[in-house]
Amino acid sequence: MVRHTLFAALAVSALALPASAQDAYVVGITGGLTGSSASTYAPTVEAVRLYIERVNAAGGINGKQVRLVIQDDSAEPSKAAANAKKLLSQDNVILLVSSSVSSTYAPIVNETKRASVPILFGGGVCPKEATPPADPNQFCSTSFASTIDSRAAMTYINEAGTKPIKVGFAAMAIPISRSEIEFAEQQAKTLGMNNVGKEVIPPATADYTPYANKIKDSGADWVFSWAPWVTQIRSFEALRRLGWQGSFVTWAHIEAENELVRVKDDKFFVFGGNALFSDNLPVQREIADAAKKANVQYPVNQLAEGWVTGMVVEAVLKAAGWPADAAKVRSAMETVKVDTKGLRGGPIEWTKDNHLRTKQSYRFYRWDSKKNSIAQVKDWMTFDVK
Amino acid sequence: MQLIVNIIVLAAIYALIACGYVLIYRVSRVMNLAHGDLMLIGAYLLVATSSMFAGHPLLAIVAAVIMSFTVGILVYLFLMRKMTGEMVLAAVLSTIALGIFLRGMAVLIWTAQQQYPLAKLGFVNFPILLPGGARISVCAAILVLTTAVVYGALFGFLRYGRWGVRMRAAGQNPLLAAQRGINLHTIYALAWGLSTLTGSLAGMLIALDSGLDSTMIVIGLKAFPAALVGGMDSLIGALVGALIVAGSEVLAIHFIDPLLSDVVPFAVLIAMLVVRPWGLFGTREELDRV
Numbered sequence: 001m002v003r004h005t006l007f008a009a010l011a012v013s014a015l016a017l018p019a020s021a022q023d024a025y026v027v028g029i030t031g032g033l034t035g036s037s038a039s040t041y042a043p044t045v046e047a048v049r050l051y052i053e054r055v056n057a058a059g060g061i062n063g064k065q066v067r068l069v070i071q072d073d074s075a076e077p078s079k080a081a082a083n084a085k086k087l088l089s090q091d092n093v094i095l096l097v098s099s100s101v102s103s104t105y106a107p108i109v110n111e112t113k114r115a116s117v118p119i120l121f122g123g124g125v126c127p128k129e130a131t132p133p134a135d136p137n138q139f140c141s142t143s144f145a146s147t148i149d150s151r152a153a154m155t156y157i158n159e160a161g162t163k164p165i166k167v168g169f170a171a172m173a174i175p176i177s178r179s180e181i182e183f184a185e186q187q188a189k190t191l192g193m194n195n196v197g198k199e200v201i202p203p204a205t206a207d208y209t210p211y212a213n214k215i216k217d218s219g220a221d222w223v224f225s226w227a228p229w230v231t232q233i234r235s236f237e238a239l240r241r242l243g244w245q246g247s248f249v250t251w252a253h254i255e256a257e258n259e260l261v262r263v264k265d266d267k268f269f270v271f272g273g274n275a276l277f278s279d280n281l282p283v284q285r286e287i288a289d290a291a292k293k294a295n296v297q298y299p300v301n302q303l304a305e306g307w308v309t310g311m312v313v314e315a316v317l318k319a320a321g322w323p324a325d326a327a328k329v330r331s332a333m334e335t336v337k338v339d340t341k342g343l344r345g346g347p348i349e350w351t352k353d354n355h356l357r358t359k360q361s362y363r364f365y366r367w368d369s370k371k372n373s374i375a376q377v378k379d380w381m382t383f384d385v386k
Numbered sequence: 387m388q389l390i391v392n393i394i395v396l397a398a399i400y401a402l403i404a405c406g407y408v409l410i411y412r413v414s415r416v417m418n419l420a421h422g423d424l425m426l427i428g429a430y431l432l433v434a435t436s437s438m439f440a441g442h443p444l445l446a447i448v449a450a451v452i453m454s455f456t457v458g459i460l461v462y463l464f465l466m467r468k469m470t471g472e473m474v475l476a477a478v479l480s481t482i483a484l485g486i487f488l489r490g491m492a493v494l495i496w497t498a499q500q501q502y503p504l505a506k507l508g509f510v511n512f513p514i515l516l517p518g519g520a521r522i523s524v525c526a527a528i529l530v531l532t533t534a535v536v537y538g539a540l541f542g543f544l545r546y547g548r549w550g551v552r553m554r555a556a557g558q559n560p561l562l563a564a565q566r567g568i569n570l571h572t573i574y575a576l577a578w579g580l581s582t583l584t585g586s587l588a589g590m591l592i593a594l595d596s597g598l599d600s601t602m603i604v605i606g607l608k609a610f611p612a613a614l615v616g617g618m619d620s621l622i623g624a625l626v627g628a629l630i631v632a633g634s635e636v637l638a639i640h641f642i643d644p645l646l647s648d649v650v651p652f653a654v655l656i657a658m659l660v661v662r663p664w665g666l667f668g669t670r671e672e673l674d675r676v
Contacts, residue, residue: 034490036601038498173645202648204604206399206592207526210392210639210647230500234596241513241523242388255500262505297497 024060024067025094025317025324027052028087030108031123032075032100036203037228041099043254043298044123045070047287047306048097048313050294055314062322066313069093073100081107088115094326095316097309099123102176113137118330120316122309125176126356132386134355139333141312141348143273143305144251145360146176148383149226150184152362153249153271156378157222158191161247168220169198170211170235172227180226188224196220201231212238221246229253236268252276252365254302260367260374269377271364274308274343277301278365278374283341304343312338312348345380356385387518393629393636395526398533401628402588403609405540405621406581412619413557413577416466416477420485421585422606424461427488428454428586429503429593429602430496436506443507450590451583458582462575470574489603501598503590511595525595532591536584540621549576557619608648611655617668626666630654 029048032041049068056065069091071083080100087093088111096112096119098105105127112119118137121127126140157167167188171181178200185195197218199211212235215223223239223246225232232250239248245267250256252272260270277284277300287307288300296303317324319332333355338348345361361380368375403425410418418424432450439446465484469477504511504525513521522530544550555563556573564570588609589602612631616623631651638646664670 034493034498036599038493039500039599042498173648199644201644204601204608205647206605206608207392207396208596209395209526210636211644213388213392214640214644230597230599230601233500237596241511242521243513262502298499 024065025322026067026069026091027095027097027313027317028083028091028093029068029070029097029099030073030080030083030087030104031070031098032104033070033072035074035076037075037101040229040254041075041101041123043302044099044306044309046296046298047303048099048122048310049306050290050296050303051307051310052313053294054290055310061314061317064322066317073104075101075104077104077107080104081111084108084111088112088117093117094320094324095120095313095329097122097313099306099309102127109135109138115326117326118333120309120312120333122312123305130355132354132356134353137330139350139355141309141338141357143308143344145273145356145385146180147183148360148385149251149271149362150180150187150224151383152381153224153226153251154184154187154191154193155381156269156271156364157188157224157247157249158193160377161193161222163192165193166196166219166221167193168196168215168218168223170215170223170225170227170231171198171200172231173200173202174227177227177231181224184224184226193222199235201227201235203228203231205234208234208238209242211235212242212244215239216242216244223248225250227251229255229259233259233263236265237263240265249364254305256365257301257374258299260365264367264369266367266369269364269366271362271378273345273360273362274304275363276365276374277304279342279376281342283307283343308338308340308343308348311340312336345382354385358385359383360385387516387520389636389640391516391520391522393633394530395522396636397629397632398526398530399588399592399605399628400609400612400632401625402529402533402536402591403585403606404613404616404624404628405536406585406588407610407613408616408618408621408624409540409577409581409584411613412621413553414466414477414574415474416469416481417618418481418581419478420461420481420488421581421610422603423485423488423492424454424457424582425585425589425606426492426598426600426602427457427589428582429589429598430492430501431457431586432503432590432593433496433501433506433598436503440506441508443509446507447590451587454586455579455583457586458579459575461582462571462578466574466578467571470571485603489600492600498600501593503598504594507594509594523595525591529588529591529595532587536587537621537625540580540584544621549573553577608651611651614655615658615665617665619669620665620667623665623667 031045052068073080121140126145129135129138130140169181171177201211236248247267249269252270256270257276291300315338320328334352349358361382364378431453435446435449511523511525552568612628616627634650638650
């Protein structure tokens with residue numbers, strides 16, 4: 001296990017596949033494998049690696065192997081910039097994948113723009129530039145998409161709650177989380193809900209009780225949180241410890257499935273763009289088998305996001321043909337349609353103007369104490385992305 | 387009432403962490419900037435022992451406590467001992483390097499996944515109803531109790547214990563202490579061991595209450611103002627400083643803006659540095675030496 005961890009965390013040219021650079025598709029990844037957000041990004045990158053390994057073992061793409069060069073950016077912008085420079089100028093990648101925090105985006109976007117190499121955000125939040133009208137160079141396959149996520153959550157709360165609904169909000173004190181919660185507040189207002197409180201919580205907090213206390217005192221019967229997992233789960237647990245009895249809706253980060261089982265609370269709802277493994281889909285069994293064979297250190301149910309990223313990379317390279325260069329890859333990305341085999345509510349489809357996806361779907365889950373298992377409470381809720 | 391409970395819990399967290407800063411500074415004049423990282427390692431040791439001694443939670447806790455004390459001693463023996471006689475600044479920089487090293491090692495060994503030692507130990511963190519309708523979790527209550535016990539034990543140890551008196555002597559005048567036959571290396575090693583132990587206790591209890599990830603290091607740093615406000619060489623100062631910082635923080639969250647919670651400890655610190663740079667209970671001479 002330690003060997004594997006070392007492998008992932010050091011991540012300097014992680015894969016040495018039996019193919020020379022000239023005779024293979026070279027794809028670079030800069031990911032937050034260590035640092036504060038590694039729990040989200042390290043499993044994602046590991047799943048991409050696993051997926052591409054399988055593709056190579058099955059003969060590659062268009063008869064060519066894929067050489068994946070993985071770099072750790074520790075969720076630091078300066079390291080991400082250095083990684084991008086190295087991947088673009090030394091490794092000559094034809095596609096750069098970013099799986100890290102949003103603060104690393106600016107430097108790598110600049111580098112890829114200069115080198116005219118397309119960038120795929122897979123695992124990190126989709127940048128605004130991927131939405132219509134999209135930046136020609138930026139694409140995103142990540143399951144979460146700001147603003148649409150809040151629309152889904154608020155729609156669900158409005159459907160499931162007893163009116164009048166009093167809703168509270170919990171965000172992390174980072175720009176992306178705060179702006180999403182502000183959007184959710186507007187959505188709630190539009191839907192006729194009463195916004196009774198909002199707490200913006202610093203990333204590292206010794207005790208969540210003072211924040212939870214204010215939300216509880218606000219009289220909220222529903223709370224929505226869209227933030228890194230640590231803020232979501234700790235806010236919820238602090239609320240429960242204070243005796244709050246309401247319902248909590250939150251984004252299903254990759255940790256969500258195990259946490260539903262740990263928390264075992266019927267009013268703790270998670271929603272996400274990826275199906276949870278409790279759905280037991282054939283593709284999920286396929287991931288589980290692959291992870292077992294490769295002795296992957298992360299829980300299998302955390303690999304869906306990276307697996308989808310791998311599917312996208314495969315589809316793009318297949319469409320780009322051989323020999324491929326960055327321009328061909330970009331051109332292929334503009335029309336790609338990726339069958340996610342049920343991991344998502346539909347295919348990932350990009351157009352010339354829309355590099356997010358044409359439709360975004362969400363499934364809602366909670367713990368069902370009667371069945372003693374995770375239960376779907378709302379099947380795919382689909383929104384058009386315009 | 388809940389507000390008071392919140393202040394007491396946060397103050398207990400900061401106080402338990404801050405006494406580690408004070409112990410090392412008081413004895414060796416070194417500001418240990420790896421204290422948050424050592425606290426993190428201590429919490430991870432509990433994760434490790436809870437797996438090693440599955441089904442024996444008390445054994446797991448005792449083993450983690452002993453191991454964290456040992457880690458502190460090893461840090462002194464293999465790193466800080468080499469710094470003896472060097473500039474204080476060199477020692478402080480060494481602690482920064484140590485912190486980065488420990489952070490990396492923690493990810494390599496335990497991965498970056500969220501950990502929940504409480505579940506591994508088989509305990510449940512249920513809330514306790516207090517008078518006035520306030521609530522406190524069992525783990526938070528144990529943390530407050532632990533802080534009280536640790537401070538009581540440290541006061542007793544430093545005042546009445548043979549090694550405690552030697553520790554004070556080494557802190558006040560190392561040359562004279564050495565001439566009187568006190569083995570300074572043993573004293574310093576003991577200080578590092580105790581400091582790591584108290585920091586680890588804080589880390590373990592926070593991890594038991596709300597889970598463990600690498601952001602715990604920042605919590606360690608947030609306790610630093612508490613130590614400075616109280617006075618870096620005073621245990622009573624650390625206790626009072628923790629209460630002031632935690633009180634300001636919780637009140638700012640409740641009455642002004644939760645976003646101020648990150649700013650308030652350092653605002654209090656700046657105010658203290660302007661008015662009384664050596665802290666409420668600190669020694670003026672000691673700060674001048676820094």
